[in-house]
Amino acid sequence: MCGIFAYLNYNVNRERRYILEVLFNGLRRLEYRGYDSAGISIDSSLSASLSRDPNSPLSLRVPPLVFRQEGRIESLVKSVYENVAATDLDLEESFCAHAGIAHTRWATHGEPAPRNSHPQTSDPGNEFLVVHNGVITNYQVLKETLVRHGFTFESETDTEVIPKLAKFVFDKANEEGDHGVTFSQVVLEVMRHLEGAYALIFKSQHYPNELIACKRGGPLLLGVKEFSEGIAASSFHDFNVLKNGKPKELFLSSDANALVEHTKKVLMIEDGEVVHLKDGVVSIFKFDNDKGKNCGALSRTASVQRALSILEMEVEQINKGSYEHYMQKEIHEQPESLKTTMRGRLIRGGSCKAKSVLLGGLKDHLKTIRRSRRIVFIGCGTSYNAALAARPILEELSGIPVTMEIASDLVDRQGPIYREDTAVFVSQSGETADTLQALQYASENGALCVGITNTVGSAIARNTHCGVHINAGAEIGVASTKAYTSQIVVMAMVSLAIAGDTISNQERRDAVIDGLYDLPNKVRDVLELDQEMKELAKLLIAEQSLLVFGRGYNYATALEGALKVKEVALMHSEGMLAGEMKHGPLALVDENLPIVVIATRDACFSKQQSVIQQLHARKGRLIVICSKGDAASVSPGGLCRIIEVPQVVDCLQPVINIVPLQLLAYHLTVLRGYNVDQPRNLAKRELLNELFISRLRLLGQVILMMLLLALKVKAYVERPQVNRDEDRTLLRTLQNVPPVEGPLEQEIVGQSAGEQTGGWQGEGVLNEETPSVLLPELAQTQLELPVNPANTEGNAGLEERPESPISSSRIPLTEVALSVSFISVRS
Ligand code: F6R
Numbered sequence: 001m002c003g004i005f006a007y008l009n010y011n012v013n014r015e016r017r018y019i020l021e022v023l024f025n026g027l028r029r030l031e032y033r034g035y036d037s038a039g040i041s042i043d044s045s046l047s048a049s050l051s052r053d054p055n056s057p058l059s060l061r062v063p064p065l066v067f068r069q070e071g072r073i074e075s076l077v078k079s080v081y082e083n084v085a086a087t088d089l090d091l092e093e094s095f096c097a098h099a100g101i102a103h104t105r106w107a108t109h110g111e112p113a114p115r116n117s118h119p120q121t122s123d124p125g126n127e128f129l130v131v132h133n134g135v136i137t138n139y140q141v142l143k144e145t146l147v148r149h150g151f152t153f154e155s156e157t158d159t160e161v162i163p164k165l166a167k168f169v170f171d172k173a174n175e176e177g178d179h180g181v182t183f184s185q186v187v188l189e190v191m192r193h194l195e196g197a198y199a200l201i202f203k204s205q206h207y208p209n210e211l212i213a214c215k216r217g218g219p220l221l222l223g224v225k226e227f228s229e230g231i232a233a234s235s236f237h238d239f240n241v242l243k244n245g246k247p248k249e250l251f252l253s254s255d256a257n258a259l260v261e262h263t264k265k266v267l268m269i270e271d272g273e274v275v276h277l278k279d280g281v282v283s284i285f286k287f288d289n290d291k292g293k294n295c296g297a298l299s300r301t302a303s304v305q306r307a308l309s310i311l312e313m314e315v316e317q318i319n320k321g322s323y324e325h326y327m328q329k330e331i332h333e334q335p336e337s338l339k340t341t342m343r344g345r346l347i348r349g350g351s352c353k354a355k356s357v358l359l360g361g362l363k364d365h366l367k368t369i370r371r372s373r374r375i376v377f378i379g380c381g382t383s384y385n386a387a388l389a390a391r392p393i394l395e396e397l398s399g400i401p402v403t404m405e406i407a408s409d410l411v412d413r414q415g416p417i418y419r420e421d422t423a424v425f426v427s428q429s430g431e432t433a434d435t436l437q438a439l440q441y442a443s444e445n446g447a448l449c450v451g452i453t454n455t456v457g458s459a460i461a462r463n464t465h466c467g468v469h470i471n472a473g474a475e476i477g478v479a480s481t482k483a484y485t486s487q488i489v490v491m492a493m494v495s496l497a498i499a500g501d502t503i504s505n506q507e508r509r510d511a512v513i514d515g516l517y518d519l520p521n522k523v524r525d526v527l528e529l530d531q532e533m534k535e536l537a538k539l540l541i542a543e544q545s546l547l548v549f550g551r552g553y554n555y556a557t558a559l560e561g562a563l564k565v566k567e568v569a570l571m572h573s574e575g576m577l578a579g580e581m582k583h584g585p586l587a588l589v590d591e592n593l594p595i596v597v598i599a600t601r602d603a604c605f606s607k608q609q610s611v612i613q614q615l616h617a618r619k620g621r622l623i624v625i626c627s628k629g630d631a632a633s634v635s636p637g638g639l640c641r642i643i644e645v646p647q648v649v650d651c652l653q654p655v656i657n658i659v660p661l662q663l664l665a666y667h668l669t670v671l672r673g674y675n676v677d678q679p680r681n682l683a684k685r686e687l688l689n690e691l692f693i694s695r696l697r698l699l700g701q702v703i704l705m706m707l708l709l710a711l712k713v714k715a716y717v718e719r720p721q722v723n724r725d726e727d728r729t730l731l732r733t734l735q736n737v738p739p740v741e742g743p744l745e746q747e748i749v750g751q752s753a754g755e756q757t758g759g760w761q762g763e764g765v766l767n768e769e770t771p772s773v774l775l776p777e778l779a780q781t782q783l784e785l786p787v788n789p790a791n792t793e794g795n796a797g798l799e800e801r802p803e804s805p806i807s808s809s810r811i812p813l814t815e816v817a818l819s820v821s822f823i824s825v826r827s
Helices: 016-033 045-051 073-087 139-148 161-175 183-193 326-332 334-342 363-370 381-398 407-413 433-444 459-463 482-499 503-540 552-569 578-583 605-617 650-672 690-717 724-735 741-748 813-821
Strands: 003-015 037-042 065-070 094-105 128-136 196-204 211-216 221-226 248-253 265-268 273-278 281-286 309-311 374-379 402-406 421-427 448-453 466-469 545-550 572-577 594-599 621-627 641-645
Touching (some): 003 128, 003 196, 003 211, 016 037, 016 073, 016 094, 065 073, 094 128, 094 196, 128 161, 161 183, 161 196, 183 196, 183 281, 211 248, 326 334, 326 650, 334 482, 363 448, 363 482, 374 381, 374 407, 381 402, 381 421, 381 482, 381 503, 381 552, 402 407, 407 433, 421 482, 433 448, 433 459, 448 459, 459 466, 466 482, 482 503, 482 650, 503 650, 552 572, 552 594, 552 650, 572 578, 578 605, 594 605, 621 650, 641 650
Parallel strands (some): 374 421, 421 448, 448 466, 545 572, 545 594, 594 621
Antiparallel strands (some): 003 094, 003 248, 037 065, 211 273, 221 248, 221 265, 265 309, 273 281
């Protein structure tokens, strides 16, 4: 995964030093996406002055400057300033208009080296420059063709074909007499030849002070900051904000993190869109693969209109504040992140005193889920562990068998997934390649696909039938912490929602809901163990290995605690099922190997006591996590090191128990001198693989066919006085096609916030304090939903809300087909 960023100032004077700093800062915000090399391009002096006259001949222009450096962003910054000093480049020179681009890389094609860093260039004169996030799958074929046309390549990247192709297209148009070929026409033609998943930003000497961004997969946002008077008051529905040509600064970024310090007015660029920034105007074109094909001419696609959204994210969210590291900040943020995860979703009190949960993105699908033959949790790493922690409560409350699948393993084995299954995809980023691949597989096999993700508009949010955002806020540390606890809480709420209002388990449901309300405070209490965990870390600093034993609800805690220790502290650590101890692991036990045993109060407590006895008998060096007041019961001879944690309802205890282990991993890492936020060899999201990309194209066609079929059956589904859920299941059985309920309704009945950002219907209906990264304009109209003040008190800040209204305005079906004809994924 890589990060791309661009900054364009129009009719606003900016010095070169300022432009450089904006670009560097953008990269710093994106560094978590990859950090083995980086690069930028800015204008040189002469090219800048001549750029004021776009008619000046190219031969008179000086190519833009390109700086590329191996290593982290700070190595790039250092090398740029060294270069500036060596070449006497004037940092105070002011530009009334200027377009700069930047890239942070996580190598896929070619080792980290300046030649493989971006911007990649068309030629020594840098006529076209490109920064790229994603993978071009047909680059070999394109490369061979371009080589035949005289191009020489200097990198091993898949990206280099793109600027070269742009130059080829531009030169060809000019040779054929089309001297007026526009930048967007060139890029649209380039896109027509590219296969894969990508987000791209182009800069060109031929089009000074212009930028083009486009994407097919890969997130990309445009930020707009205007300077003219009265703009602050302008409406987001006013398309003129993008069209008025007034002084402004424009930003392009892979992530909202890099925009929020400049502006909150953003546009989520959608797949297949080409965004042209020129003369203070933003033009958006929809890429249509068929247009211009075989007609020999460059396509002249009509522009489309889009309105801006407002970013509901504060700069503090992306700063470390008083913390030294993001991981530390995110661990300590958990009381708040859990509150925002639950806000507006728990319903307590009211006339009937009923307690329940409301999950807008799921409520229309609950009946289908309840009728599933099986629920399959699918995820990787921490997300898988979170699902494992939630499995027992889901099984208990739903009565439906729940199985677990590590995404890559499911795909490797092509494990059985059926139409009658509900497949739940758990992913913080919503962009993990293995999970997306499993999603494609489950979708092909006809399962109802449910997403649980932290990322609005991510590939999982867009390509599942329904789902729930965890709303944990931006997680920047590579090691997932607050997302893990929020995922467990969301899955506990999903279990409650599926359980419905059956009388038999009402008491249990009430206890879980009470536990949820109280959880943020309990997490605040357990965070007080910080110093104690630091002391423990000091004792373990030189260890080679750490075992963590858990069972029942806390088997997942053992796996996740061990994962945290190994990934950031770079210490070997294994999470183990305590029930398996005597079937092998016991052989490892001696007086040297530190072992953490999780023995908080639940149905497995006495079994864990017995495990402790056995380990103790073999002189095990034990650290026991137990409920407050249980020290004597778990450490009879007082020989174990005890960590006492607050007790909560059993199914939520994993949320509490993981916190000391997160703190331990954090302190161990700092004490051992390793990088906490960017552990060796790891970036936040893994890369998309090529097989997946090609298969996604196929899936796009399948879904398009499904939609056409869905439109045909729509009349049947919508006939009066008929249970739609039942009909859909019936139709699925009769037609032998995958379920279509979610996308059909989601795409046709449009304009909820979730829909606008490619999410789930109902999930976009947010209340005032919803911390979702993007709160698009139509969600804002729903901020005034009545909240029952009587019920918001004493609820740990969590609010009730009435049932979510969903807008029923419709969007044209042609747009539906277009928007799904490219299945979006990111790398
Ligand atoms: C560990 C960690 C990873 C991720 C895994 C899945 O701290 O972050 O194990 O959990 O790569 O990522 P998501 O949740 O984004 O699908």
